[in-house]
Amino acid sequence: EIVMTQSPATLSVSPGERATLSCRASQSVSSNLAWYQQKPGQAPRLLIYGASTRATGIPARFSGSGSGTEFTLTISSLQSEDFAVYYCQQYNNWPTFGQGTKVEIK
Amino acid sequence: QVQLVQSGAEVKKPGASVKVSCKASGYTFTGYYMHWVRQAPGQGLEWMGWINPNSGGTNYAQKFQGWVTMTRDTSISTAYMELSRLRSDDTAVYYCAREGDYGDYNNWGQGTLVTVSS
Numbered sequence: 001e002i003v004m005t006q007s008p009a010t011l012s013v014s015p016g017e018r019a020t021l022s023c024r025a026s027q028s029v030s031s032n033l034a035w036y037q038q039k040p041g042q043a044p045r046l047l048i049y050g051a052s053t054r055a056t057g058i059p060a061r062f063s064g065s066g067s068g069t070e071f072t073l074t075i076s077s078l079q080s081e082d083f084a085v086y087y088c089q090q091y092n093n094w095p096t097f098g099q100g101t102k103v104e105i106k
Numbered sequence: 107q108v109q110l111v112q113s114g115a116e117v118k119k120p121g122a123s124v125k126v127s128c129k130a131s132g133y134t135f136t137g138y139y140m141h142w143v144r145q146a147p148g149q150g151l152e153w154m155g156w157i158n159p160n161s162g163g164t165n166y167a168q169k170f171q172g173w174v175t176m177t178r179d180t181s182i183s184t185a186y187m188e189l190s191r192l193r194s195d196d197t198a199v200y201y202c203a204r205e206g207d208y209g210d211y212n213n214w215g216q217g218t219l220v221t222v223s224s
Contacts, residue, residue, distance in 0.1 A: 001168075034210040036151075043201055043217055044151065049210035056212075087151055091209035094167060095141070097151040 128202030
């Protein structure tokens, strides 16, 4: 099983600031990585697939990068609606998720 | 537009089984794998397995092999996930999610809360 490790567990950011979230895979997943946003009481929402491609309707302030074992999700200027939990997921092999990063208001 | 509508919340006793449904609309049901993911209260996401609605073929995460069964009824575009021998730590929200063209999950059901309690 490929283990996905996200850091930090919690990120405190002020509105308008940049947020950088990291995700590391225990072995290479190529570019078969997705990022999801989840708000309380809601299902996850796909943000990024293929490590760097924004899903339909996702604002340009969200960007993904990386390949192999190291990945980053960047939110360039945090809006109030961006405070949520973010998960990375690899689908190179049997799918596995990271444990999540909570982005909270500083 | 693509919609996945799941069945309602369930309360079960330990040792019982639960069957959750996921009705798909807005696309060709047999054209995309359907995955099941669960989330225990306050915890992260856990992949359970997938079903190929076209063939009925399945692939389960090793943890769930032997006690999860995924099926489908193509006549009503509905996928099912049945979990047997429930324990209290199976209390979770269960989601169906449609696999996209690249392996990601671009559509999710609203989730079904299954509570296991004596």
